[in-house]
Each structure stands twice: as structure tokens, then as C-alpha cells.
Amino acid sequence: MLLEILIPTFNREEFLIKNLDLLNSQISKLPNPTQVAIIISDNCSSDNTVKAVQEYIANSSLKIHLLQQDYNRGLEVNAVNALSAATAPWVMFLGDDDYLPDEYLKFIIEQISTRRDLGCIVPGSSRLYSDGTIRIIHGDEGKLTYLKPGFKSVLKISYFGHQLSGLTFLKDETMIEKYTASKYRNIQLFIYFIAFNIDNKSSIYAEKYKVLVSHFNHRHWNFDESGLLIDNYLNYLLLYENNIIKRIISCVVFTDKQKWRLRIGSIKKSLRSLNNILHSNKLPISLKATLVVYYIYASSYSLLQRALR
Structure with a gap:
């Protein structure tokens, strides 16, 4: 087995089963479908999710491992639970209501099978609305960007990690142990995992492959006053x-x-955000001071732009 697709889920039975159908279609077309497995970590759903997945497993040739939390532990713990259970060298996170584009899995398998220097692949992203409208969020058509390991590459693409779906990276046990033992655990943890790999190994920004991200379902987490910047x-x-x-x-x-x-x-609103950041006990004073300078610059530039319109 080469790749495991990790799907944290909670109360999304209909969307999850649709996702499994789409994954089944893509995996079955691979030269060697046994190279890919799926781990679903259910966060104590109160709907029919667990039963629906169990029935799906019984009637499918897909390799699916279902994990069940005994109570809702939150997105971060559920995601770590899925990651910790993975045994393949490569993992991909996928939202239960987000969908991989055609050929993306094939591209992933080709790259991770042949490139020993590779540590991470980041896809493009499109947003799916309830009326079926699709809007591109980031990524140029037909473009693939190959990046060398290091800090410059981290600055260039790691911020895309705020959207978990389609992020594919090497499962490094040292990386996971460092994260789980730290005081920095947070709801935007996917950024750490891809940034770690981008910093240490080559990476690909596969912007031609745009994951379809549903933008109409209820989120099981909320933005704080900082817009989750602190996380x-x-x-x-x-x-x-x-x-x-x-x-x-x-x-x-x-x-x-x-x-x-x-x-x-x-x-x-921006002052409220800044105030939230400045009162956080999780951030060092040096960062807070720098962010104040950035805030003054960005706010002044925004006001100047509006004045010149």
C-alpha cells in the first residue's frame, strides 16, 4: 500500500457516501488499485453515518478502515486520530463533503511512485455552492509548479494548507510526534504537516487539479475574532x-x-481582530509587535487606495 486517504467525518452520511462512490470510481481506474486505501474517522456522529459506511464496506472492494470516536473530540483530535492510524508511507486528507478532480489520484500515484525527493503535493481549489455554481479559488489551468525544499517554498505555498482537502504528504513519525507532544496543537494543523515536508523535501503545487470544496454545509467549527490567524x-x-x-x-x-x-x-472589525491577537497568551511578544507594524502598514495602504478611487 502506497497511499491512504484520510477522511475525518461527522454527521455527513449523504455527502460521505457520495464521496466514497467518486473515490471508488477513481481508484478502480488506477493501474494498481490496491495501492490506495481509505481511513474514515467518525467523530461520534448522531446520524446514520456509521451504519451507512459499514454497509458500504460490506458491499465494496475498496479497502476502507472505519474508526469510531466514543464521543465528539473535535476536528483536530479526529484528524490526528486518522493520521495516527495510517500505515502507508503517504497520506492525503480529504473533507467528507469535498471531492477530488478527475485524474488527480492518478497523478498523485505517478508522482509519489517515481520521485524519491518528493515530500508534499498541494492541489488547486474550487468552491462549490448550493445552487451548483463553481468558482475557482486558486490555481491556474494546466499548471504544475515544482518547488525545491526550503523556507522560500514554505512561504510560497504552505498557506494553502488551511484547506485540508487533497493535501498529500509523507507520513513522518518524527513530525507527528513533535506536533502531538507540543503546546501548539490547533485546528489548522494541516499547515504544519505540509510545511514540514515542504521545508525538508521537494514539493509540487498541482494547481491544475482543483479539489471541489463544498461551501454550503454547516461547519463543525467557528472562526474566532482573529479569523483563526492565531491557530x-x-x-x-x-x-x-x-x-x-x-x-x-x-x-x-x-x-x-x-x-x-x-x-x-x-x-x-480589523481592530477587534488585532486586539484578539495581542491578548493571546499563545504568541510571543516579538510576533505581536511585528504584526502591529504590519497592521499599520496594511490599514494605511487600504485607506490610501480607497481615497484614490
């Missing part, structure tokens, strides 16, 4: 635990690429 920062604080410069730069670059989280453009 995202924790991944870089852990990755660069002994390098204060890289810690600060990676967090500021993430903020700049995801500045909507800071809500720049709305003085009241």
Missing part, C-alpha cells in the same frame, strides 16, 4: 521553534496572503 501562526511557531526570524517572517507572510482574516478595510 495558523502556531504551526509556524512549532516548525521554526528555534529560529525567531523565520517564525516572524512566515507568520507575517501568511497574514499578508490571507489578509481577509484580519479584515483590513473595516477599521472596527
Whole structure:
């Protein structure tokens, strides 16, 4: 077995079964379907999810391992549960209501089978709305970007890890142990896992393959006043635990690429976001001070742009 697809789930029976059907279709077309297995970690669903998956397993040739939490432990613990159970050298996270594009699995298997230097593959992303409308979020048509290992590559693509679906990376036990034993555990943990691999091995931004991300189902988590910036920062604080410069730069670059989280453009909302960050006991003073400088710059630039319109 080469790859395990990890699906954390909670109360999404209909979407999960649809996802399994689509995965079955893609896996069955691979030259060697036995190279891929699926791990589903159910977070104590109160609907018919577990029974539906058990019935699916009984009637399918797919290799599916169902894990069951005895109570709802939250997204982060459920995701780690699935990752810890994986035995394949490569893993891919997939949301229960998100769907892989055609040929993406085939591309993944080809790359991880032949490239010994590879550590991570990040797909493009499209958003699926309830009326069937699809909007591209990131990624150029037909484009593949191959990146060398290192800090520059982390800055370039690791922020895409905030969207878990389709992220494929080497399962490094040292990486997992470091994360689970740390004080930096957070709901945006996928960023740490891909950033670790991007920093240490070659990576591919496979933007031509756009994962379809459902944007209409109820989320089982919420944004805080910081837009989850604090959670995202924790991944870089852990990755660069002994390098204060890289810690600060990676967090500021993430903020700049995801500045909507800071809500720049709305003085009241952005000040609330900044205040939430400054009062966090999880972030070092050096980072907070730098973020204040960034906030002043970004807010001033936004105001200037509006004045010149």
C-alpha cells in the first residue's frame, strides 16, 4: 500500500457516501488499485453515518478502515486520530463533503511512485455552492509548479494548507510526534504537516487539479475574532521553534496572503481582530509587535487606495 486517504467525518452520511462512490470510481481506474486505501474517522456522529459506511464496506472492494470516536473530540483530535492510524508511507486528507478532480489520484500515484525527493503535493481549489455554481479559488489551468525544499517554498505555498482537502504528504513519525507532544496543537494543523515536508523535501503545487470544496454545509467549527490567524501562526511557531526570524517572517507572510482574516478595510472589525491577537497568551511578544507594524502598514495602504478611487 502506497497511499491512504484520510477522511475525518461527522454527521455527513449523504455527502460521505457520495464521496466514497467518486473515490471508488477513481481508484478502480488506477493501474494498481490496491495501492490506495481509505481511513474514515467518525467523530461520534448522531446520524446514520456509521451504519451507512459499514454497509458500504460490506458491499465494496475498496479497502476502507472505519474508526469510531466514543464521543465528539473535535476536528483536530479526529484528524490526528486518522493520521495516527495510517500505515502507508503517504497520506492525503480529504473533507467528507469535498471531492477530488478527475485524474488527480492518478497523478498523485505517478508522482509519489517515481520521485524519491518528493515530500508534499498541494492541489488547486474550487468552491462549490448550493445552487451548483463553481468558482475557482486558486490555481491556474494546466499548471504544475515544482518547488525545491526550503523556507522560500514554505512561504510560497504552505498557506494553502488551511484547506485540508487533497493535501498529500509523507507520513513522518518524527513530525507527528513533535506536533502531538507540543503546546501548539490547533485546528489548522494541516499547515504544519505540509510545511514540514515542504521545508525538508521537494514539493509540487498541482494547481491544475482543483479539489471541489463544498461551501454550503454547516461547519463543525467557528472562526474566532482573529479569523483563526492565531491557530495558523502556531504551526509556524512549532516548525521554526528555534529560529525567531523565520517564525516572524512566515507568520507575517501568511497574514499578508490571507489578509481577509484580519479584515483590513473595516477599521472596527480589523481592530477587534488585532486586539484578539495581542491578548493571546499563545504568541510571543516579538510576533505581536511585528504584526502591529504590519497592521499599520496594511490599514494605511487600504485607506490610501480607497481615497484614490
